[in-house]
Amino acid sequence: MIAMLSYPRSGSHFVRYIVEYLTGRSTAGGGPKGKLVLKPSQGLCDTPICLRKGIKFLGHVEVENPVAFKQHFSGKSAIPSYMDVEDSEGLILIVRHPAECMISHFKGRRDLGGNFLSSINFAKQKLGQNKYLGNLEFYMNYEKPKICIFYEDLISDTPDATIKSIANFFGASPMKCETFLNNIEKYRDDSVKSPLRPCSNQDSSNFYRSKLTSAQRKDVTTALKKSLEHPLIAQRYSEIEEKIT
Numbered sequence: 449m450i451a452m453l454s455y456p457r458s459g460s461h462f463v464r465y466i467v468e469y470l471t472g473r474s475t476a477g478g479g480p481k482g483k484l485v486l487k488p489s490q491g492l493c494d495t496p497i498c499l500r501k502g503i504k505f506l507g508h509v510e511v512e513n514p515v516a517f518k519q520h521f522s523g524k525s526a527i528p529s530y531m532d533v534e535d536s537e538g539l540i541l542i543v544r545h546p547a548e549c550m551i552s553h554f555k556g557r558r559d560l561g562g563n564f565l566s567s568i569n570f571a572k573q574k575l576g577q578n579k580y581l582g583n584l585e586f587y588m589n590y591e592k593p594k595i596c597i598f599y600e601d602l603i604s605d606t607p608d609a610t611i612k613s614i615a616n617f618f619g620a621s622p623m624k625c626e627t628f629l630n631n632i633e634k635y636r637d638d639s640v641k642s643p644l645r646p647c648s649n650q651d652s653s654n655f656y657r658s659k660l661t662s663a664q665r666k667d668v669t670t671a672l673k674k675s676l677e678h679p680l681i682a683q684r685y686s687e688i689e690e691k692i693t
Contacts, residue, residue, distance in 0.1 A: 450516040450618070451536035453587070455580050457552040458544035459599040460518050464497045465506075465639035466611060469628055470620035472508050473515035474498055476530035484514060484530065494518065497639070505638070515618065516540070521579045522586035533586070540617065541587040544599035545685055546580050546675040547668045551656040577675050584678050593617070598684060600652045607632065653688045 452467075452475065454460040464475040477494025479485035485493045496514065498506035517530040533539070587594060595617050601610040608629055615625040628635060657665050669689075675681055676689065 449514065449531065449536060450538040450540060451531075451533040452516050452518045452540045452542065453522060453533055453583055454518070454520060454542035455544070455546075455549050455553075455583055456520055457549040458542045459597075459602050460520075460542050461497070462602055462636070462639050463540065463542055463597060463614070464516075464518060465635065466614055466628070467516055467618060468497050468506055468509045469635065470615050470624055471515045471618050472510055473513050474509055474511045476514040476517035478518070478527050478529055480528060481531060484512060486511065501638075522582050523579075536592070538592055538617070539587065539590050539594040540614070541583060541594065541596045542599065543584075543596060543680070543684075545653045545688075546577070546672050546681065548653065548656050549599075550577075550580070550672070551668070577672055580675050581678060584675075584680050588680065596680065603636075603652055653685060 452460055452463060454463075464477075467475055474484070474496035476484050476496065479493040485495050486499065488495055496509070496511060498509040498511060514530070517536075519529045519533045520527055522533055587596060595613055597610060597614065601607060611629060611632075612625055614620075615622070615628075657668060660668070669676065676685070
């Protein structure tokens with residue numbers, strides 16, 4: 449089974465939708481190990497995307513034969529998963545700019561008092577930077593088939609190459625992929641959890657940071673220095689960082 453590894457708020461929901469649509473098989477989320485969660489429940493359980501909006505939503509998908517499973521962190525985590533990512537047959541790493549996904553992840557935390565700087569420090573020291581870096585290193589060292597998908601490419605105006613790479617990875621029908629691409633905006637709207645887009649495709653690498661003061665942006669860059677310097681991140685975002693800073 450294929451593992452889909454992504455730090456929270458990095459676009460795994462849409463990738464799962466794409467995979468389910470293209471393959472006709474479900475994707476497993478959080479829940480007891482080896483057990484597919486079929487009904488919404490309290491806690492950390494997570495149903496396949498095809499079960500989210502009624503029987504006609506992704507109606508062609510075979511629910512009880514998952515083709516992939518989602519996991520947020522490569523190491524030990526409090527969030528249960530269908531299986532261990534180490535045991536997967538292939539890997540999709542979904543990456544979003546570290547500052548953007550961490551601010552998005554922690555900005556609503558009431559236990560942090562709504563304080564921006566404490567949120568960044570929490571991200572850096574606890575569930576943030578170490579977990580984010582752990583995913584990157586796991587991907588770099590993974591020796592079985594793998595691809596890396598960037599969030600910014602998924603929500604761009606030209607997602608064709610990214611979606612085709614997902615289709616090729618799963619051996620999906622080229623015709624099915626073309627149908628998806630020809631109706632991409634409909635499927636994007638179908639897949640989102642709320643009617644509001646998380647950010648625009650024009651400034652998706654600087655959406656949350658653009659709302660901060662210059663001092664706060666500097667604090668973000670300092671706090672997430674290790675993540676920003678990782679080869680996988682630096683290669684993708686260095687040009688953007690130069691413009692912002």
